[in-house]
Amino acid sequence: MASSLTTFSDEARIALDTVAGRATSLFTPSLRLGVTGLSRAGKTVFISALVHNLVHGGRLPLFEAQKSGRIARAFLEQQPDDAVPRFQYEDHIAALVDQRIWPDSTRAISELRLTIEYESASGWNRMFSAGKLSVDIVDYPGEWLLDLPLLGKSYADFSNEAFELAALPVRADLAREWRTLSADASADADADELTARRLAESFAAYLKACKLDERALSTLPPGRFLMPGDLDGSPALTFAPLPGLGATRARPGSLHAMMERRYEAYKTHVVKPFFREHIARLDRQIVLIDAMQALNAGPAAMADLERAVTEILACFRPGRGSFLTDWFSRRIDRILIAATKADHLHHESHDRLQAIVRRLADRAIAKASFTGAAVDVVAMAAVRATREGTVKQGGETLPVIIGTPLAGERIGDQTFDGNTETAIFPGDLPKSVDAVFEDHRAADLDEVDPAVRFVRFRPPKLERTAEGVTLSLPHIRLDRALQFLIGDRLA
Ligand SMILES: Nc1nc2c(ncn2[C@@H]2O[C@H](COP(=O)(O)OP(=O)(O)OP(=O)(O)O)[C@@H](O)[C@H]2O)c(=O)[nH]1
Ligand SMILES: [Mg+2]
Numbered sequence: 001m002a003s004s005l006t007t008f009s010d011e012a013r014i015a016l017d018t019v020a021g022r023a024t025s026l027f028t029p030s031l032r033l034g035v036t037g038l039s040r041a042g043k044t045v046f047i048s049a050l051v052h053n054l055v056h057g058g059r060l061p062l063f064e065a066q067k068s069g070r071i072a073r074a075f076l077e078q079q080p081d082d083a084v085p086r087f088q089y090e091d092h093i094a095a096l097v098d099q100r101i102w103p104d105s106t107r108a109i110s111e112l113r114l115t116i117e118y119e120s121a122s123g124w125n126r127m128f129s130a131g132k133l134s135v136d137i138v139d140y141p142g143e144w145l146l147d148l149p150l151l152g153k154s155y156a157d158f159s160n161e162a163f164e165l166a167a168l169p170v171r172a173d174l175a176r177e178w179r180t181l182s183a184d185a186s187a188d189a190d191a192d193e194l195t196a197r198r199l200a201e202s203f204a205a206y207l208k209a210c211k212l213d214e215r216a217l218s219t220l221p222p223g224r225f226l227m228p229g230d231l232d233g234s235p236a237l238t239f240a241p242l243p244g245l246g247a248t249r250a251r252p253g254s255l256h257a258m259m260e261r262r263y264e265a266y267k268t269h270v271v272k273p274f275f276r277e278h279i280a281r282l283d284r285q286i287v288l289i290d291a292m293q294a295l296n297a298g299p300a301a302m303a304d305l306e307r308a309v310t311e312i313l314a315c316f317r318p319g320r321g322s323f324l325t326d327w328f329s330r331r332i333d334r335i336l337i338a339a340t341k342a343d344h345l346h347h348e349s350h351d352r353l354q355a356i357v358r359r360l361a362d363r364a365i366a367k368a369s370f371t372g373a374a375v376d377v378v379a380m381a382a383v384r385a386t387r388e389g390t391v392k393q394g395g396e397t398l399p400v401i402i403g404t405p406l407a408g409e410r411i412g413d414q415t416f417d418g419n420t421e422t423a424i425f426p427g428d429l430p431k432s433v434d435a436v437f438e439d440h441r442a443a444d445l446d447e448v449d450p451a452v453r454f455v456r457f458r459p460p461k462l463e464r465t466a467e468g469v470t471l472s473l474p475h476i477r478l479d480r481a482l483q484f485l486i487g488d489r490l491a
Pocket of ligand 2: 106
């Protein structure tokens with residue numbers, strides 16, 4: 001009896017030790033921040049600028065902990081997950097700061113741990129917390145995230161939706177070849193590898209064409225058809241939607257049955273593990289959107305962007321009726337939808353851009369019946385590539401932005417060399433938010449006038465202090481984004 005009692009209290013002490021260890025220095029509180037967005041949305045630039053500004057004590061007046069001088073230091077540490085590629089911060093900063101070129105496209109998931117030492121604002125917290133927070137930043141392609149809704153869709157749902165989307169005026173011409181090929185395929189015919197491959201290749205070619213298209217189409221599952229990684233050519237990637245599928249079950253041995261099995265394999269072997277290992281562990285999420293490009297491309301692209309944001313939000317929706325609920329070990333409690341690249345507009349238009357994003361987010365929240373996390377929006381520039389000025393023209397004073405257009409960019413018949421600074425009148429966003437969302441589906445796409453036109457600029461030249469210290473990267477409202485995403489954890 002006595003001995004078993006001893007054992008019991010030993011165990012109790014071990015358990016207590018573990019708890020105590022976690023509460024003190026052995027355990028630094030951490031926060032997992034997911035950064036996503038469709039390709040070229042600005043994920044890499046955002047993470048690089050965020051880390052650079054924190055590590056170098058950048059100007060962040062809207063980030064309370066920094067403004068009140070409570071951040072002692074911020075530094076990079078080893079990331080917790082050894083099997084995930086590291087976010088190559090140093091390379092990206094070297095490109096941005098030293099060479100003044102934008103970092104290369106990154107096509108997979110990566111991770112970085114940034115640890116912040118701070119002094120808590122409240123005396124009570126100062127007594128009980130170590131004043132240390134590790135932010136694990138996870139950069140992953142939005143295209144992969146958009147696969148998650150597939151988990152709740154049968155092969156027939158997926159097929160029917162794919163054909164519906166392909167019939168929209170913005171996509172119809174890009175989808176023509178694939179649709180013609182599909183029309184000849186019979187779902188009930190005997191399964192045939194060559195037919196499956198031809199259909200899959202044609203379908204993938206259509207998705208890629210949408211991605212490259214200047215009309216900036218954004219929703220394109222399955223994500224691995226665009227970025228296959230090491231799965232290229234495997235059966236899990238050799239499927240395509242089939243037309244006219246009803247509720248009838250596939251005949252064993254048919255093309256329908258073969259495609260359906262591969263679609264299910266894609267979900268089991270690609271989509272589920274990605275979600276379980278990465279998305280389900282997030283605490284906070286920022287979704288970057290390229291609203292500038294969509295505005296530039298017109299209302300059809302805006303509608304497409306809205307569809308993408310709706311689907312993305314649906315992925316984070318917890319609660320009953322969501323097929324993802326059980327997987328959330330932690331729960332995402334804040335989501336920021338951020339339109340980056342606002343430095344292409346004069347500041348007078350920044351609030352209008354934010355209003356446009358707000359409208360887009362509100363509609364997406366309503367459509368996705370989204371609840372569970374606080375959602376905010378911001379119009380920002382992670383890296384501000386322009387300055388502002390005015391130009392007098394014919395007695396009128398015009399607000400302009402000044403920057404170095406990338407080599408090869410054009411305005412009218414002028415082509416830029418990549419070294420010349422130029423003042424540009426970017427145009428104003430319309431006062432009425434509605435104007436940019438007007439549905440022109442039936443109209444001839446070429447007749448729709450975009451709200452703004454812009455050229456792309458090189459990253460800015462960084463100023464140096466008298467002592468020769470390089471200042472941190474300039475930005476627009478990056479501090480507001482930071483405050484929403486991590487500010488409360490440094491209180
Ligand atoms: N002016 C300006 N341009 C930006 C900003 N952020 C991104 N860009 C532009 O957008 C491009 C894409 O940015 P990235 O950060 O590489 O985008 P990404 O989402 O990581 O793209 P992938 O890695 O291809 O998925 C850059 O090459 C820049 O041209 C910004 O804050 N200001
Ligand atoms: Mg990237």
